[in-house]
Amino acid sequence: MARSLQKIKKEFTQGLSQISRFWGFPKGMGAIFAVLYLSPTALSLDEIVRETGLTKGAVSTEIRALARMGLVHRSSRLGDRKDYYEAETDFYAAIRSILKERQNTEFDRAVRSVRETLEKLEENWVENDEWQFVYERVQALQEFFDAIDSLTRAIIRLERLGITNVKRILSVLK
Amino acid sequence: MARSLQKIKKEFTQGLSQISRFWGFPKGMGAIFAVLYLSPTALSLDEIVRETGLTKGAVSTEIRALARMGLVHRSSRLGDRKDYYEAETDFYAAIRSILKERQNTEFDRAVRSVRETLEKLEENWVENDEWQFVYERVQALQEFFDAIDSLTRAIIRLERLGITNVKRILSVLK
DNA sequence: TACTTAGTTTAGTAAATACTAAACGTTCAA
DNA sequence: TTGAACGTTTAGTATTTACTAAACTAAGTA
Numbered sequence: 560m561a562r563s564l565q566k567i568k569k570e571f572t573q574g575l576s577q578i579s580r581f582w583g584f585p586k587g588m589g590a591i592f593a594v595l596y597l598s599p600t601a602l603s604l605d606e607i608v609r610e611t612g613l614t615k616g617a618v619s620t621e622i623r624a625l626a627r628m629g630l631v632h633r634s635s636r637l638g639d640r641k642d643y644y645e646a647e648t649d650f651y652a653a654i655r656s657i658l659k660e661r662q663n664t665e666f667d668r669a670v671r672s673v674r675e676t677l678e679k680l681e682e683n684w685v686e687n688d689e690w691q692f693v694y695e696r697v698q699a700l701q702e703f704f705d706a707i708d709s710l711t712r713a714i715i716r717l718e719r720l721g722i723t724n725v726k727r728i729l730s731v732l733k
Numbered sequence: 734m735a736r737s738l739q740k741i742k743k744e745f746t747q748g749l750s751q752i753s754r755f756w757g758f759p760k761g762m763g764a765i766f767a768v769l770y771l772s773p774t775a776l777s778l779d780e781i782v783r784e785t786g787l788t789k790g791a792v793s794t795e796i797r798a799l800a801r802m803g804l805v806h807r808s809s810r811l812g813d814r815k816d817y818y819e820a821e822t823d824f825y826a827a828i829r830s831i832l833k834e835r836q837n838t839e840f841d842r843a844v845r846s847v848r849e850t851l852e853k854l855e856e857n858w859v860e861n862d863e864w865q866f867v868y869e870r871v872q873a874l875q876e877f878f879d880a881i882d883s884l885t886r887a888i889i890r891l892e893r894l895g896i897t898n899v900k901r902i903l904s905v906l907k
Numbered sequence: 908t909a910c911t912t913a914g915t916t917t918a919g920t921a922a923a924t925a926c927t928a929a930a931c932g933t934t935c936a937a
Numbered sequence: 938t939t940g941a942a943c944g945t946t947t948a949g950t951a952t953t954t955a956c957t958a959a960a961c962t963a964a965g966t967a
Contacts (some may be wrong), residue, residue, distance in 0.1 A: 564864060567853050571871065574846030581840050583757040585955055596874070599866045604914070614957050619915060621955095640913050640965070648870070650877040666755050672748030679741050690738060692773045696822070697745065700770070703824040706899045713906040724906065725880045731901045732887040759925055778944065788927050793944060795925090814934070814943060 568597050572611075587613050588621050592646060595631055601643035629656030651720035658711050670704050677701055742771050746785075761787050762795050766820060769805055775817035803830030825894035832885045844878050851875055 572593040579589025594610040595602060602610070607618050622644060625631040630653050631644050647653050680694045714720060746767035753763025768784040769776060776784070781792050796818060799805040804827050805818050821827050854868045888894060 564859070564867065567850060567857075568867070570853075571847065571850040574843055574850065577843040577846070578840070581843060587955070596870055597867050599863060615914075616916080616958080617956055623915095642914075648873065650874070666752070669748055669751040669755060672751070673745065676741060676745040676748065679744070683741075685738070689773060693738065693742070693771050696770055699822065700824070702896075706896055709903060710899060713903050717906060722876075722880055725884060727905045728902050729883060729887050731905050732891060732898065761925070779942095789944075790928080790946080791926055793946090797945095816944075 568593075571597065585621060587611065587617055588625060591618060591621055592625060592630055595644055595646040596648075598645070601634060601645040603641040603643055605641075607644065628660050629653055649719075651722075651724075655715050655717070655720055659715050670708070673697065673701055673704060742767075745771065759795060761785065761791055762799060765792060765795055766799060766804055769818055769820040770822075772819070775808060775819040777815040777817055779815075781818065802834050803827055823893075825896075825898075829889055829891070829894055833889050844882070847871065847875055847878060 572590050575593040575596075576586040576589040579592070580586045590611045590613070591607055594607060604615065604618055604622070607613075607622070608615050611618065613621075622631060622633075626633055626644075630647050632647060634643050634645070635641070636643065677694075677697050680690070680697065684690070717724065746764050749767040749770075750760040750763040753766070754760045764785045764787070765781055768781060778789065778792055778796070781787075781796070782789050785792065787795075796805060796807075800807050800818075804821050806821060808817050808819070809815070810817065851868075851871050854864070854871065858864070891898065
């Protein structure tokens with residue numbers, strides 16, 4: 560007899576939860592996304608609560624994070640106070656918006672601190688070997704971060720990342 | 734009067750700790766790397782303990798993880814039982830080995846679970862709209878993961894990623 | 908107006924993770 | 938063969954993070 564769709568869905572959801580955790584997001588987030596991703600219709604918050612087994616509070620906060628990252632979209636219907644959510648299906652678009660979101664957070668702050676180190680070294684310059692050595696190392700790291708930064712910016716700038724662009728990158732890397 | 738190098742180093746170390754945490758690694762890891770990265774000479778475990786303020790146990794386990802990722806290198810000297818560690822300075826090489834390392838861990842397992850979902854759907858095929866819908870969605874995700882996978886594999890295959898290749902990618906993305 | 912139904916916030920708990928302290932196993936040296 | 942110097946492992950603690958339960962706010966309805 561055919562394995563029930565319900566069961567397969569559940570297994571898929573668990574897989575996405577794992578992936579979510581792997582990327583440093585709560586596993587509940589992965590579960591919420593999975594449920595929405597496999598649903599042909601947009602779901603209300605309570606429906607998501609039912610499907611995932613999480614509480615309203617958790618779903619409420621985590622779905623907001625998902626929306627901020629552009630992985631789900633919220634919509635409302637006329638004459639219905641409920642909000643409805645559906646999954647973004649264009650993953651390339653999602654990557655771009657995740658990058659965008661991350662760009663302006665802790666990461667940027669931390670990277671800036673490396674640049675500040677470099678500036679401090681310049682301002683308080685002392686002519687000796689160790690100072691020179693440290694300066695060169697910090698500078699090299701700075702250059703690396705700058706490269707990563709221009710890469711992410713370039714990706715964000717694209718209207719679509721898409722499989723086509725991935726293929727183009729692949730051909731260059733050959 | 735010039736700000737002391739010691740203090741600048743400490744600030745830099747804190748910055749890297751933050752970055753480390755951002756990428757989902759323990760902040761101690763970032764600190765250890767920072768200390769090694771700013772040291773002109775290879776350091777022993779106890780020296781790292783002294784510089785970071787962590788305990789021997791923590792440094793021991795975390796530096797092993799760093800070595801596995803190719804971010805630090807361990808070496809030993811003749812007639813000296815201590816191990817010495819130094820930072821990898823080629824970040825592109827480091828990225829490659831981090832990708833390599835990650836490739837064979839939880840992530841791969843999780844991604845495989847998506848493929849398994851797809852197979853289960855095929856094996857137990859039932860002709861109805863929802864089944865069809867779910868199948869298409871899971872398939873789309875699978876294709877996306879495959880694209881990401883070939884990207885990382887391509888990067889791993891390169892002898893050097895380097896700034897040159899980054900620039901080539903950038904030019905394609907224009 | 909009070910009552911429902913929705914989503915959010917908050918205070919507290921559970922679970923996961925990073926870390927410490929100390930015991931342990933090895934290796935070398937006296 | 939005992940002891941010291943290293944690095945590792947382990948058991949327990951502290952910190953962080955994810956989540957629950959329940960109070961709360963807002964908006965529509967009777």
